[in-house]
Amino acid sequence: MANHLETISKTVIFDGLPEQQLKQIESIAISKNFAKDETIFLEQDEGNGFYLVADGLVKIFKVSPSGKEQILHIFGPLEPFGEVPVFSGREFPANAQAIKTSRVLFFPRPAFLALISAHPSLALNMLAVLAMRLRQFTYQIENLSLKEVPARLAAYLLYLATEQEREDFVTLDISKGQLASLLGTIPETLSRILTRMHKQGLIETRDRAIRFLDRAGLESLAIDGKKNELP
Amino acid sequence: MANHLETISKTVIFDGLPEQQLKQIESIAISKNFAKDETIFLEQDEGNGFYLVADGLVKIFKVSPSGKEQILHIFGPLEPFGEVPVFSGREFPANAQAIKTSRVLFFPRPAFLALISAHPSLALNMLAVLAMRLRQFTYQIENLSLKEVPARLAAYLLYLATEQEREDFVTLDISKGQLASLLGTIPETLSRILTRMHKQGLIETRDRAIRFLDRAGLESLAIDGKKNELP
DNA sequence: GAAATTATTTGACCCGAGTCAAGAGAACAT
DNA sequence: ATGTTCTCTTGACTCGGGTCAAATAATTTC
Numbered sequence: 246m247a248n249h250l251e252t253i254s255k256t257v258i259f260d261g262l263p264e265q266q267l268k269q270i271e272s273i274a275i276s277k278n279f280a281k282d283e284t285i286f287l288e289q290d291e292g293n294g295f296y297l298v299a300d301g302l303v304k305i306f307k308v309s310p311s312g313k314e315q316i317l318h319i320f321g322p323l324e325p326f327g328e329v330p331v332f333s334g335r336e337f338p339a340n341a342q343a344i345k346t347s348r349v350l351f352f353p354r355p356a357f358l359a360l361i362s363a364h365p366s367l368a369l370n371m372l373a374v375l376a377m378r379l380r381q382f383t384y385q386i387e388n389l390s391l392k393e394v395p396a397r398l399a400a401y402l403l404y405l406a407t408e409q410e411r412e413d414f415v416t417l418d419i420s421k422g423q424l425a426s427l428l429g430t431i432p433e434t435l436s437r438i439l440t441r442m443h444k445q446g447l448i449e450t451r452d453r454a455i456r457f458l459d460r461a462g463l464e465s466l467a468i469d470g471k472k473n474e475l476p
Numbered sequence: 477m478a479n480h481l482e483t484i485s486k487t488v489i490f491d492g493l494p495e496q497q498l499k500q501i502e503s504i505a506i507s508k509n510f511a512k513d514e515t516i517f518l519e520q521d522e523g524n525g526f527y528l529v530a531d532g533l534v535k536i537f538k539v540s541p542s543g544k545e546q547i548l549h550i551f552g553p554l555e556p557f558g559e560v561p562v563f564s565g566r567e568f569p570a571n572a573q574a575i576k577t578s579r580v581l582f583f584p585r586p587a588f589l590a591l592i593s594a595h596p597s598l599a600l601n602m603l604a605v606l607a608m609r610l611r612q613f614t615y616q617i618e619n620l621s622l623k624e625v626p627a628r629l630a631a632y633l634l635y636l637a638t639e640q641e642r643e644d645f646v647t648l649d650i651s652k653g654q655l656a657s658l659l660g661t662i663p664e665t666l667s668r669i670l671t672r673m674h675k676q677g678l679i680e681t682r683d684r685a686i687r688f689l690d691r692a693g694l695e696s697l698a699i700d701g702k703k704n705e706l707p
Numbered sequence: 708g709a710a711a712t713t714a715t716t717t718g719a720c721c722c723g724a725g726t727c728a729a730g731a732g733a734a735c736a737t
Numbered sequence: 738a739t740g741t742t743c744t745c746t747t748g749a750c751t752c753g754g755g756t757c758a759a760a761t762a763a764t765t766t767c
Contacts, residue, residue, distance in 0.1 A: 307614070307618045307622060308622075309618075309622035309623070310700055313621075313725095315617060315618065315621040317614065317617060328607070329607045329610050329611055330607075331607070332600070332603040332604045332607035333604055333607035333608045333611060338610070338611045338615070339614055361596075361599075361600070362596065365592075365593065365596040368592075368596060368599035368600065368603065371603060372563040372599065372602060372603060372606065373563050373564055375563070375603065375606040375607060375610060376559070376560045376562070376563035376564035377564045378610055379560050379569070379606060379609055379610060379613065380560055380564060380566075380569045382610065382617065383538070383548065383569040384569070385617060386613065386616060386617060386620065387538045387546065389617065389620045389660075390538075390546040390620055390660040391540035391544055391546055392540070393723070393724085394723080394724075420744070420745090421744075421745065422743095422744070422745080429620075430724075430725085431725065431726090432744080432745065432746085433724090433725080433726085433745090433746080433747085434723090434724055435745095436746050436747080437724090437746080438724095439746095440746080440747085468541070469541055624753070624754085625753080625754075651714070651715095652714075652715065653713095653714065653715080661754075661755085662754085662755065662756090663714080663715065663716085664715090664716080664717085664754090664755080664756085665754055666715095667715060667716050667717080668716085668717080668754090669754095670716095671717090683763085
C-alpha cells in the first residue's frame with residue numbers, strides 16, 4: 246500500500262468517484278507515520294480533520310480514571326477514523342493510538358468539506374460509513390450490557406472467523422490484553438475464560454491461534470448471552 | 477405541535493432550508509400515531525425510511541434472550557430516529573416503542589434520498605445528526621464499561637439538570653424501571669442506589685422528583701466512575 | 708372508590724468478574 | 738546465552754450487582 250492514490254481509490258468513502266476527483270482528494274491528503282504505541286490523537290483534542298489507515302493497525306479507545314481501557318474500534322488498512330468532529334464540531338470523543346507501526350492519511354476538515362460540496366456522492370458515502378458505525382456500536386452496547394464475557398468472546402471469535410474466511414480456525418491479530426480491552430474485560434478474566442472454554446471442549450488455543458472444536462456450541466454461547474433460559 | 481410543517485421546520489435535519497423546500501419535505505412525510513407501549517418497529521424489520529417524533533416519547537432499545545432490556549435512546553419531539561438503515565441498508569439495529577402516546581412523521585427512504593440529492597445541505601445536516609449519535613454512544617459505552625451504576629446514575633441526573641435548566645432539582649420524565657434500563661441495570665438495583673445516595677446526603681427523592689443536596693458530591697461521583705483512586 | 712394491575716422497594720442470597728499477588732513463558736536487548 | 742521486560746496464566750479473595758421472593762405503594766380500570 247505504497248501509493249496514496251491507490252489507498253484512496255479503494256476506500257469506501259471515496260468509492261465510485263472518477264479518477265479526476267480521486268487525484269483532487271489525494272492532493273489534500275497528508276501522510277503521517279506513527280510508531281507502535283504512539284498516540285494519534287486524544288479525546289480532548291480538537292478534531293480538525295479525519296484519518297484513513299493506509300497501513301498498520303489503530304485502536305480507538307476510552308480510559309477510566311483508574312486506568313481501565315475500553316477499545317471501541319480497531320481499524321486496519323482502508324478504514325477511516327476520527328470523522329465525528331468533522332461533522333459535529335468539537336473534540337474527538339475518544340483516543341486513537343497505533344497498535345502497530347502505521348501510516349495514515351489525514352484529511353483536513355475544511356478541504357474535505359469543500360470536496361463534499363463539490364461532490365455530493367461523497368456525503369452519501371460518508372453517511373453510509375457513519376450509519377455502519379452506529380450499527381456496530383449498537384451491537385457493542387448490547388454485548389456489554391446484555392451478555393457476559395464468555396458470550397462476547399464467542400461472538401468475537403465467530404466474527405473473526407467470518408472476517409478471515411475460515412470455518413473453524415482463527416488467528417488473533419491483536420494481543421490477548423488488547424482483546425480483553427476490546428471485550429470490555431481484563432486479561433486475567435479473558436485468560437480464565439479461554440481455559441474454561443478449552444475444558445468445555447469448545448476451543449483449542451496455541452498462542453494467538455484458536456481452533457474451534459465445537460462451532461455450534463460457540464454459536465449458542467454467543468447468542469444466549471446468559472445461561473438462563475428455558476422453563 | 478399540531479402542524480407538520482412547523483415540526484419539520486424546527487428539526488435540526490431540516491434546518492436552514494427555505495420554506496419552499498420544507499413544503500416539499502412535508503409532502504413526503506407520513507404521519508402515524510402510536511399508543512403508549514405500542515411497537516414502532518422491531519430490530520429485524522427492514523428499514524425503508526426514518527422517523528421524526530412530532531409528539532410524545534419513543535425509546536430505542538435492545539432486549540436479551542432472558543428479557544433484560546437496554547435502552548439506547550429516548551427521543552422526544554423534534555428528534556429523528558431510525559436513520560441507520562436509510563444509509564447503510566438492511567434492517568433496523570434495534571427496536572422502537574412509544575413510551576407515551578406519540579405522533580411521529582415517517583419519511584420514506586426513496587423520497588428522502590431524492591430530496592438529499594436535490595438539496596445537499598440536507599446530507600450535511602444528517603451527517604451532523606449521525607456524528608452526534610456516535611458521540612453519544614461513545615459516552616454510553618464508556619459508562620457501561622468503565623463506570624459503576626452509581627456513577628452512571630449521577631451522570632444522568634446531572635445531564636437531566638442541564639437539560640431541564642435547573643440547578644439542583646430534576647423531574648424524571650420516565651419511570652424508574654425505564655431509567656434502570658437506560659442505565660444498564662435493573663429496577664431493584666436502581667432503587668437500592670437511590671436509597672444509598674439519599675443516606676449519603678447526596679439527593680432527596682419524592683416519586684419522580686429528585687433534589688440535589690450535594691451537587692459537588694454528585695459531580696465527583698459521576699466523574700470518578702469507580703471509587704478507587706488516590707495514592 | 709374498591710378491586711386489580713403495575714411500579715417500587717426491601718431482604719436474603721449468589722455469582723460473575725474484578726483486584727492483588729505471584730509465577731511461568733515469550734520476546735527482546737545487550 | 739542471559740538477563741530484562743512484557744505478556745499471559747493461575748490462585749485466593751472481594752464485591753458489585755443480579756436473582757428470587759415478598760411486601761408496600763401507586764395507578765388504572767370498571
